Amino acid sequence: MNLELLNRLFLEVKTPELYGRYITNSDIEKCFDYLSKPKISTVGFSVEKRPIYHLEFGNGPIKILLWSQMHGNESTSTKALFDCFRLFETEEELGRQILEKCTLVVIPILNPDGAERYTRVNANEVDLNRDAQALSQPESQVLRQVYNDFQPDYCFNLHGQRTIFSAGDTNKIATLSFLSPAQDEERQLTRNRKEAMAIISEINAFLQSEIPNGIGRYDDGFNLNCVGDTFQSFGVPTVLYESGHYKTDYNREEVRRLTYIAILKGIETIMNGVEMARYKNYFNIPENAKCFYDVIIRNAKSYCNDALIDIAIQYKEVLKDGKLEFIPTVTEISELNDKYGHKEIEANGFLVTTEDNLDLNVGFEIDFVMLKKERISLKP
Template identity: 35%
Template sequence: MTAPASPRELFDLWAEVRLQGLPPPALVRHAHVEARLRHFQASAPDLFQVEEVGRSVEGRSLNLIRFGTGPRHVLLWSQMHGDEPTATSALLDLFEYVRRHREHPRVARLLSELTLHALPLLNPDGAERFQRRNAQGIDINRDALALQTPEGRTLKALRDRLQPSLGFNLHNQGWRTAVGGTGKPASISLLAPPFDASRGDNPGRVLAKKVCAVIRNALEPLAPGQIGRYDDSFETRAFGDNLVRWGTPTVLIETGPWSAPESDEPLLRLNFVALVSALEALSSGAVEHVDLERYESIPFNESKGLLHLVIRGAHVFGEAGEAFVADIGIAATQAVRTREGTPSVVLAGSIEELGDLRVYGAVEEVDGAGLIAVPLSSESVKAGEVLPLPSRSGRTLSVGLPAELMLLRPEGPSGPYRVERVIRYAR
C-alpha cells in the first residue's frame, strides 16, 4: 500500500501547487473563484465537473466542483461567512494539487475511493463586502432551520441530493483565540459537532472525531501547541450541527491567528495539509485505526486568551491620576480598506486591555520597562526623534482607543524624550 504523505512533505508541496495570480485571501472575490473553477474544468474536463447549484441574494452563481469516482461522497464548503476566506484559497490549491498529481498513487487512490463535491464560496455577496453576513444581513450559519437565505437553501438542497457520508465546514475564527490556558494562538481549531444537546456519539460523529484526530496528528509537528478544539455546545440553528442530525457527520475546521505578523501563507499551508491528510486517510481507510483519544484530548479554545501585541510594563497615564506601570494589550484583525478605488488588506487594531496582562498571550511582546506609552501625536513621527512630553490630555491612554502609540524614553529627569518605537495599526 502507498504510504501517506508526511505533513512536512505536504507543507513543502504547497509551494509547488499554490495557484499564482490570486490576491491575498481577504481580497479573493467571486469573479476570481468562478474563473479558477472554469479553468479547472477546461484544463481537465475528464477530471473536474463544475455545476451552478444556486444563486446568491444579489445573483452571483454558487458553483459546485466535483471530482473523483469513488463510492464515498464528501461535501466541502467554505466562506459561508464572507469575511472568513482562508479555506477558499486553500481549496483552490487542493484542486490544483489533484490536477497536477492525479497519476500519483496516493491521488489516484483518493480519486478512486472518494467522490468530492466542493462549494468554495457559499457567501459571495458577503465576500464582496468582506462581511460576515449575506446581503440580507443574515448569518447563513444560523439559517439551517429557517432557510430564509438562498445560500442556506442551496447548501441544504445539496446535502439532501448528495447524501454525503462526511462534510467539511471551513471557517475562520477570531484572532484573540488561544489554545486552552497556554496563551498560544489557536491557529487551527477542530470540532466534530454534536447532533443534540446531550453531545452524545453515533457512528458518524465517531468518524468525524477520527478525521479531526488525523488532522491534529498532521498539523501538530508544523504548529506545535497551536491546535485547539472549538466549543462543542450544540447550536440548534447551525448547519454543522444539523447536518449531523440529518445524517451527514461534519468536521469543522476553524482557521485562527498565527504566531507571526505575516499569517496568510502559513495558515494556507496548514489548511492544505489538513485537507489532504484527511482525504488521504479516508481514501486509504487509515482513519478507522486512529486513536479516538487524540481527538478527545485536544484542549478547548479560550476565546479571549490572545492579543496581537502586548507592551509589558510601560508607564501609562490614565484618564486621571499620576502615571502608573501597566501592560497595554492590542487586539487586531484583518480588514479590507479601499483607497482611490483600490482595495487592500490592512491590520486594524485598538487597545483592548490595560493593566496586569500576565495571563494573556500575544503574537508579539514589547518590553516597555523605562518607557512612557502615549498616543501618537502625528502621523509623521518617526523612531529616533526627540520630542517634549505631550500635554496631559495628549498623554492619556484608555481601552477602546485606536492602536496608534509611541513609546518614549526620557533622556533626562524632566526630558526631552526620544521616540523609541512607533506602533501604528489601521483604524
C-alpha cells in the same frame, strides 16, 4: 501520507491568483480555466444574485461535501481548497487515489456577497451558520439542496477563526482548530460523532510536527441552528475546520499551507477507512481559550495611573478601496498577566502616549505610540 512530499508539492500547486485575506468570486473565477478535472457549475445565487459555484471531482463511491466562506471574511480555506484542486490536476498518486475512491462536491464560496463586502454575514446581515433550521436565506437553501441532492457520507465545514484563540489556557496559538459538532442537547457520542472525532485525531497527530501543541478544539455546545450540528444530526460525520493564526502570518499564507495539508489528511483518513478507536484521542486536544491579543505593551506608565499598566491592541480588519487594512485599536488597559501578545513591547515603566502626547484610551485607533521619544509602529 508523507508530510515532506505534501510540503514539496505545495510549492508546486499553490495557486498564485489567490493571495491574502480578501478573496471573492472574481478571484476564484480566474482559476477555473486551468481546472480540467472538475465539473464546474452554478448551483444557485446569493441575495445580490452573485453565482454560487459548485465543483465536483472524482467518481469514487465515498461522497464528501466541502464548503468554504459560509462567512465571507473567512477565506483561508478557500485558498487551500484551490491548492488541493491543483494537486488533483497533477499525476501525483495521492490525487489520483482520491479521485478514484472519492467523489468530492465543493462549494468554494457559499457567501459571495459577504466575501465581496468582507463580512461574516450575508447581504441581509444574516449569519448563515445560524440559519440551518430557518433556511431563510438563498445561500442556506442552496447548501441544503446540494446536501439533499448529493447525500454525502461525510461533510467538511471550512471556516476561519480570529487571532485571539489559544490551544488551551496557554501561550500556544491555536493555528488550527477543529470540532466534531454535537447533534443533540445531551451531546451524545454517537457513531457519526465518534467517526468525525477519529478523523480530527488523525489530522491532529499528523500535524504535530508542524505546529506542536498548536491545534485546539471548540466547545461542543449544541445549537441546531448551526449547519454542522444539523448535518451531524442527520447522521453524517461532520468535521468543522477553523484556520487560525500563525506567528506573523496576517495574510494567512502559512496557515493556508497547513489547511491544505489538513484537508488532504482528512480525505485520506476517510479514503483508507476511519479507525473508530482513535476517537478517544480527540479529547486530548486542548479546548480553545481566548488568551491572545495582537499586541500587548507591557509595564507602561500613563499620566492618569500611578501603577504600571498593560495595554492590549487588537486589529480591526477593514476593507478600504478593495484592500484589507489592519487598524490597531486599543482594546483593554489593565494588568494582563494571563494574556499573551502575538507581538509584545516592553515599556519598562516608561511613559507610553499617542503622538500628540496623550494617554491611550480603550477604543482609540492608533498606528503608532511614543515610547522614550521613539515612534513605534503597531501595524502588523
